[in-house]
Amino acid sequence: MDRGEILVKIRDILGEILDISPDEIYPSSYMIRDLKVESIDLLEMAVALNSVFGIDVDEDMAFLKQLRLVVERAKEEERDRGVALREAFPHLGPERIEEILSEMEDGPVLKVGDVVAYVEWELEKS
Amino acid sequence: MLKGVVISSIGLLCPLGACVEEALLAIEGGRCAFETFSLNGEDVLISPVRGEIVNRTPPFKYRRYLSPWGMFVLYAATWALEHGGIDPGEYDHMGLFLGVGPNTEVLGGDGLSQALALLKVIPNTPTCIISELFGIHGENLTITNACTSSLQAVGEGFRRIRYGTLSLAMCGGGDSRLNPWGLELYNRAHVLFHPCDTPPLPSYAPFDVENQGFVPGEGAAILILEERERAYKRGDFIWGEVLGYGSTIAGKGPTAPLARGLIAALSCALEEAGLEGGEIDVVFAHGTGTPLNDMAEIEAISSVLSADVPICALKSWIGHLSAGCGGVELSLALGCVMQGWLPPIRNLKHPRDGTLHFVTKREEINLPANVLIQNMGFGGHNAALIIRVGELTS
Numbered sequence: 001m002d003r004g005e006i007l008v009k010i011r012d013i014l015g016e017i018l019d020i021s022p023d024e025i026y027p028s029s030y031m032i033r034d035l036k037v038e039s040i041d042l043l044e045m046a047v048a049l050n051s052v053f054g055i056d057v058d059e060d061m062a063f064l065k066q067l068r069l070v071v072e073r074a075k076e077e078e079r080d081r082g083v084a085l086r087e088a089f090p091h092l093g094p095e096r097i098e099e100i101l102s103e104m105e106d107g108p109v110l111k112v113g114d115v116v117a118y119v120e121w122e123l124e125k126s
Numbered sequence: 127m128l129k130g131v132v133i134s135s136i137g138l139l140c141p142l143g144a145c146v147e148e149a150l151l152a153i154e155g156g157r158c159a160f161e162t163f164s165l166n167g168e169d170v171l172i173s174p175v176r177g178e179i180v181n182r183t184p185p186f187k188y189r190r191y192l193s194p195w196g197m198f199v200l201y202a203a204t205w206a207l208e209h210g211g212i213d214p215g216e217y218d219h220m221g222l223f224l225g226v227g228p229n230t231e232v233l234g235g236d237g238l239s240q241a242l243a244l245l246k247v248i249p250n251t252p253t254c255i256i257s258e259l260f261g262i263h264g265e266n267l268t269i270t271n272a273c274t275s276s277l278q279a280v281g282e283g284f285r286r287i288r289y290g291t292l293s294l295a296m297c298g299g300g301d302s303r304l305n306p307w308g309l310e311l312y313n314r315a316h317v318l319f320h321p322c323d324t325p326p327l328p329s330y331a332p333f334d335v336e337n338q339g340f341v342p343g344e345g346a347a348i349l350i351l352e353e354r355e356r357a358y359k360r361g362d363f364i365w366g367e368v369l370g371y372g373s374t375i376a377g378k379g380p381t382a383p384l385a386r387g388l389i390a391a392l393s394c395a396l397e398e399a400g401l402e403g404g405e406i407d408v409v410f411a412h413g414t415g416t417p418l419n420d421m422a423e424i425e426a427i428s429s430v431l432s433a434d435v436p437i438c439a440l441k442s443w444i445g446h447l448s449a450g451c452g453g454v455e456l457s458l459a460l461g462c463v464m465q466g467w468l469p470p471i472r473n474l475k476h477p478r479d480g481t482l483h484f485v486t487k488r489e490e491i492n493l494p495a496n497v498l499i500q501n502m503g504f505g506g507h508n509a510a511l512i513i514r515v516g517e518l519t520s
């Protein structure tokens with residue numbers, strides 16, 4: 001399954017959970033800031049990802065739940081934040097990691113594209 | 127000082143229509159909505175809501191946790207608020223009292239794959255969603271007392287306003303068990319009407335000696351209750367003034383109705399209304415068509431009301447809406463009486479009691495009129511509500 005097919009399925013899942021049209025959902029959409037996703041919706045999304053893609057969803061990774069903790073810890077340990085993030089979220093590419101680091105002050109960073117990347121990474125792994 | 131309480135808006139969804147006026151037109155036209163459902167190869171009659179409801183409510187993501195009847199209740203609530211005269215700025219202190227049934231769909235495992243499938247099972251999910259969608263934050267209850275639930279919800283809202291703890295309340299409820307699992311539960315309890323029991327034509331008739339069981343239906347009604355002076359000053363249309371409410375529990379067995387429990391509820395409602403039994407102008411009976419229910423109601427009506435009081439049974443038109451029946455029947459009753467007529471009990475040919483006045487043909491009723499609605503439910507619950515239509519008390 002390629003990234004485009006994964007995106008189509010994820011847009012359908014999100015559309016159903018949020019009761020909005022999948023046409024309103026883009027890879028660049030911020031899940032929390034734009035789509036107003038709440039924790040209860042992420043619970044449903046994890047169940048749906050498991051059901052649709054047959055993967056065991058690691059919610060911390062898929063939804064970048066520990067992202068700020070990883071960055072804080074890197075700071076405390078005087079490590080490179082980008083390296084720490086790449087270790088914690090191996091499905092995210094270097095460009096996306098840089099983007100996340102630059103936009104962390106603006107609010108929650110999770111994008112639809114991050115979840116697509118996570119599913120693709122999980123599928124490749126299996 | 128006790129407050130006067132009026133009903134200023136009604137949202138209704140039932141097998142005969144998506145508002146009171148539409149349903150009354152169907153009754154006047156002699157139409158009912160029964161259809162055959164094959165339950166494990168056996169034909170039973172059901173009375174379903176027609177049409178697509180999903181698009182008649184505002185979009186919202188928690189729709190995924192609503193049972194079918196939860197959607198019906200939401201539709202009725204939306205209608206009642208949109209067609210009522212309450213300023214949305216007042217919703218914040220509105221009370222919310224809903225009578226609901228179980229979501230029997232989950233017995234089939236449907237939808238249990240969701241992370242929070244629990245929300246489909248607990249009965250207060252529609253209450254929560256209506257609160258969020260409309261910003262209603264006042265005193266509230268979700269009542270699950272079987273077939274008296276939604277009438278009790280109206281009674282509870284009435285009492286809060288009457289005693290001054292609220293000035294405004296959304297009351298009512300809904301139910302649907304029209305799925306294979308809900309119907310099977312009824313069937314095992316031997317309460318369903320079977321068309322083949324009365325050949326050659328199916329003819330469900332509450333209070334008929336030949337009738338054995340009810341036709342299950344679905345639907346919801348939401349009524350906006352408020353302090354009389356507020357609604358009066360606003361000049362809004364008023365459906366009726368609630369005068370009295372009574373509720374009791376028989377405490378004798380989980381299924382069989384007991385006349386003395388209903389008699390006690392009727393007596394409470396009459397006392398609160400300041401009326402004698404002879405001053406009730408029409409009774410809209412629970413009238414399920416199960417022998418034990420019909421006999422208990424006949425005994426109670428004979429004991430408390432005058433012998434010539436007209437008796438109507440709306441389930442003969444819409445089926446038995448379980449927890450939703452009280453609110454829906456109250457809404458239809460107010461609509462009929464306000465228009466000055468009483469609906470006949472369909473198909474009633476051989477009443478169980480020859481001395482009482484069962485309405486078998488359309489009758490006229492003069493206003494003002496004191497209207498009594500009564501329901502009985504599994505568990506021994508009884509509820510009665512008295513409404514004056516066509517005139518406000520002073």
